[in-house]
Amino acid sequence: MAYEVAMKALVLSLVLGAVAGIRPSKLVRRQVPAIYVFGDSTLDVGNNNYLPGKDVPRADKPYYGIDLPGSGKPTGRFSNGYNTADFVARKKLIPSAINRGVSYASAGAGILDSTNAGKNIPLSQQVRLFELTKAEMGPRVASNLLSRSFFLLGAGSNDFFAFATAQAKRNKTATQSDVAAFYGSLLSNYSATITELYKLGARKFGIINVGPVGCVPRVRVLNATGACADGMNQLAAGFDAALKSLLAGLAPKLPGFTYSLADSFGLTQDTFANPLALGFVSSDSACCGSGRLGAQGECTPTATLCPDRDRYIFWDSVHPSQRSAMLGAKAYYDGPARYTTPINFKQLARA
Template identity: 60%
Template sequence: MGCKLPMDGHDLVLCLLLVILSMQVLQVPVVASLRPPAMYVFGDSTLDVGNNNYLPGKNVARANRSHYGIDFPGIPTGRFSNGYNTADYVAKSMGFVSSPPPYLSLLASPSSSLLVLTALTTGVSYASGDAGILDSAVQYFKTTKANMVSTLGSRAVNAMLSRSIFLIGVGSNDMFVFAVTQQAQNRSAAEQQSDVAAFYAGLVSNYSATVTELYKLGARKFAIINVGLVGCVPRVRVLDPAGACADGMNQLAAGFDGALKSLLAGLAPKLPGMVYSLADSFGLTQATFAHPEASGYTNIAGACCGGGRMDAEADCLPESTLCANRGHYLFWDWVHPSQRAAMLSAKAFYDGPPQFTSPISFKQLAHKI
């Protein structure tokens, strides 16, 4: 690659940086202790770092107000958390400063080269609150890659992508939508069973298509988080007079998680060079609920920020009263984990007890050559 003059100062810096990156990608062996070249994030509100702030419409779920970000410190960033979220802590564990920035913020930048520069040096987050499996995120990445290739060339970009991490955490919203739809219908037991089977088949098919398309675009290292105990989030528990978890929703998530595990085990042999780590959010949450004191929690049922019973009958708003100690709560608001819960989850997935990742840990995935 050559730098064609004249060019302004920003373009010159970008050009020189890309020359150096190209030389590193093509000539220098990978050192296992170094962080991956970049991370690309696909998922829902548990991983969103601000994409939803840029979506049009007054009904879009956004976390751009207090008390969100109160521990960031004090800055609402679009994360559905009091501070950092799971994507941030996974990124931190792999050597990044935090999650890569949201795709839509890069598009909104007056610099047309910022998206390419960021995508090549740290990565991009396509995660968005309310996302299902996986909506338009893959198309956004496809556009990003095309811009990367036009700048650096396909050989260097593909080499870099093959060593980068593709973090995926999605499916919870699909569970919520399906459960609400089922409750609104008067279906027989046999019909419900058929509906669940069709639901799983659709999700697995879409998930398979997503992973396969990302693979075709150059992805090789997949860090995937399964669906957790969706029936135990405060917004669901508050619907029960005793505040109990909704076992039916948890069973729905468990069934999908089993199908996802089988899907990945079957896909890997068909996609040469693909490696993955499947994080068991469901199992980790079960273990946490069984012994909350071991993780330092005093409240695993209610929200820290919200309103009404269990602080789970209203969203977290600027006028909401916060819990006394945010670090002692598993949930920040009526759906999302607290910063501490995100940190502990990422720690378990990166290099924690082996039962929470398979077939390898996130750490092994990051260092695998």
């Protein structure tokens, strides 16, 4: 019951707050009437703050939010400032976010309901929350609004962390059969999510694939040399290829369905290859944390904080810094063609 109440409060709150921090502009005409966000901590704008339970991951203490304009206080974003959802919304999609969108994203959520169960709003429940939002609109408003709105999805990393952890606990290496079953579950659930949102009125989907999860500081620190876990990256790359095929297969089956698949994996790998070209001096360590690579302790008020957050790819042991998120959103919106397929976010918004 507490979980149900929390979910209802979430809808009511975020219809008003939406993707916060976007200032109205009379000079820029918005490209879509609203943006709806589904996914994990890379897109969560504070939803987990509403959930009960001491084990729910929350970014509700300093130094989170230290670079947010106007406040410098934590809002629940797993970042030193804005996150990817904020920056996508700011790319002239919706200059004023108030009453023009809802974020359902939840830190710790996966594509699978079993991932971190009981500690987040899983993707299937996020869709259910959207259904409640649609019901609040009424059929006339919903039919006119939703087909023109932008649906941003980004999930999967937590599923890979959970899969790797489960294999390690069993002290075994995943077999081809294990991987095939894992991919099958992920793709089935993702397909069901997209199809259900489509049935509810969604037509424009901006989907961010899974990045190189083996390169986050929390994983690197487990290696004596601090190198990436290539096995995890290969697993993520394999899923990304399958996701690309899934979306291409869905398109002809769903009339009016349009999408842009953003390549977080490729963009991040390119950034790692030459971080200095983008102004980063650290590509393997957390800006906020403690111990080796800043990854042996959480980002808390007693953690070590790097002096220049814009020079770090990673904010904490898992999440990108505000500047990394900004560069990602820019690449997906209208950056080099290799980072989005078959169109970019800007073209999707105008489709």
